[in-house]
Amino acid sequence: MKVAVYRKEHFNAAHRLFNPHWDKEKNDAVFGKCNNLNYHGHNYELVIKVTGEINPETGYVIDLKYLSELIKSQILDRFDHKNLNLDTEEFKNLNPTAENIAVVIYDILRPLLQKQYALKVRLYETERNFVEYPVD
Amino acid sequence: MKVAVYRKEHFNAAHRLFNPHWDKEKNDAVFGKCNNLNYHGHNYELVIKVTGEINPETGYVIDLKYLSELIKSQILDRFDHKNLNLDTEEFKNLNPTAENIAVVIYDILRPLLQKQYALKVRLYETERNFVEYPVD
């Protein structure tokens, strides 16, 4: 009896989108105002989905309090109130698009969850722009 | 031409999470304040997803007014403004976690929908904690 459980968290961060191998003109053409030299920022809403069997003794797939603390210690402490380009190892050489952030979050959490769980990451950069990884 | 249609409803209920085969210490360790002896409660948001072919005569997969009335008569009348542990048959011997509530709702509605429809239940216990059953 597999059920999916979701936990929603958020963090606030600054970022700038650009490709260091391109000149300013090309970066402006591709990334527009997201290439602002001095950064801009977002309230990121993060939804972590974990799928697994219900444990008959607890009625839980996974303790959402545990999952919330895992997200806090592994993701929020790393990215909240940070400049993704300057303050994090993960995006020193990786463009911090929503797509790449979602993949990075997945790659951090995946090894920390037991194998019987499936994991999916949804990340809202704004209410109107969001991404999901992996896809079914 | 299969389309998924969703109907969102809500109910308010009290519950307490615990395993009657465990002592107080273990229940507190696992369920924390959710094990409060005198119950606590939630505004549950319930999203029912029904997937099927569009009926070419109506343009509907299923009449959402009918689906809403089915949810009301079968689920809301049963659980709304109730104590899940004390007032319902379903959770007399089943821990009313969000996971178990979603499975119970599915098991109630599934036999009442025609076989050509696929059914999925999403249940929000809070805005930040929610579950889905079954999984793809």
Next chain:
Amino acid sequence: MKVAVYRKEHFNAAHRLFNPHWDKEKNDAVFGKCNNLNYHGHNYELVIKVTGEINPETGYVIDLKYLSELIKSQILDRFDHKNLNLDTEEFKNLNPTAENIAVVIYDILRPLLQKQYALKVRLYETERNFVEYPVD
């Protein structure tokens, strides 16, 4: 490394649900007040999901600014502040249910997206009634 990206837009439109081959009694029985002769209306929320590989040069699956402009020029300019039954070619002979609107939007956008992208349409007619096409 496939990621799904979503862009949310909205439009406001009037519509009336009915089957022109049925008499008033049958239309009233099936469509109720949605069959109001003089139309009623909605704020439609439209979520377009595009799935594809991350482009390693941009970190994007697809430029969401481009996707937003495509939705605006192809869907919003066509349906926003319109009477779906009277002002559009698409629903002259097709009942403008949420299901049918979602399929029509998919059929407009699909040929305009490159083949490597998968496309899915979610349409909210109200906060409580919404549909998705195609299904997995």
Next chain:
Amino acid sequence: MKVAVYRKEHFNAAHRLFNPHWDKEKNDAVFGKCNNLNYHGHNYELVIKVTGEINPETGYVIDLKYLSELIKSQILDRFDHKNLNLDTEEFKNLNPTAENIAVVIYDILRPLLQKQYALKVRLYETERNFVEYPVD
């Protein structure tokens, strides 16, 4: 001990904004696409605020179930799934802007509430456009 209580309801309606004493050019200039000849529509969210003393026997300012039924019988039954311009007496000769709809709703409800209650109407035409009447 005065407290304000709020009840939120919604209705869906079609409308068209125009001034019958103006020609098409002036109406188009002022009302733009809201002047679409065949109407467009909205999901209106209505929030009714009633201010009064807490009744010490009930702990209520006013029974919100009673208030909800009053809104349903007086406002929703009148405007829901209607064309405001064609189907209602109130807007036969009054432009159905959000401002005017809010005043009309106030004028309908005010005489039906006891004098000790203060009344305020908030009306959302969209998530981004809303109005309030009266002002403090």
Next chain:
Amino acid sequence: MKVAVYRKEHFNAAHRLFNPHWDKEKNDAVFGKCNNLNYHGHNYELVIKVTGEINPETGYVIDLKYLSELIKSQILDRFDHKNLNLDTEEFKNLNPTAENIAVVIYDILRPLLQKQYALKVRLYETERNFVEYPVD
């Protein structure tokens, strides 16, 4: 230069509405299913508004982190995951309507805030039912 600042928090609690001086019939007539003997519950959303002068050294009216911690220690620790009727001193002899809960929260917080601040409490019992105290 007075500015109002708001902090939103939430808690989950069970309650039952009734007047102990009335018999069951009268309580059922007035409180309906809210009088369920075994309680029901809600996710309460609490918005605390503090109005005061901007401190020119910090740019803050009040440190929202401090305000959040005050709400947590004084309100959430008291009411979260509790049965308001059974587990709290405040509602042993006071009907836990939204109106009364808002007044109680105000009366707890008011003496803990410096006099130069004005305080207002908004409490959502559900998305559709909410209250505010005091009124302007």
Next chain:
Amino acid sequence: MKVAVYRKEHFNAAHRLFNPHWDKEKNDAVFGKCNNLNYHGHNYELVIKVTGEINPETGYVIDLKYLSELIKSQILDRFDHKNLNLDTEEFKNLNPTAENIAVVIYDILRPLLQKQYALKVRLYETERNFVEYPVD
């Protein structure tokens, strides 16, 4: 017949909170992680409230399309996708707290609106932290 009308817009920006006359220890003590040297950021939601008489010829207090364009040209073009500390004149010497941003926005818009209109600014820094200026 005075009515208040509201228009909601948003912008995304980076900022850092600190007082240049204080040393790092004091800034860290007061502003915590909001003092991150390399900035962080937010999706700011901005609600502009304009109060005035309904124009009987239009049914409008003010054309919300005009108001929206005014906000875009005066506020969004200035602050969207910017670093408030580095890229704007307004916050070169003013700590960009939500309180100060709201006052700055008011001071920009006030002279651009005719005197018969009252103006109020609400600014959401996050869903849980927001401010309003001026106060009644």
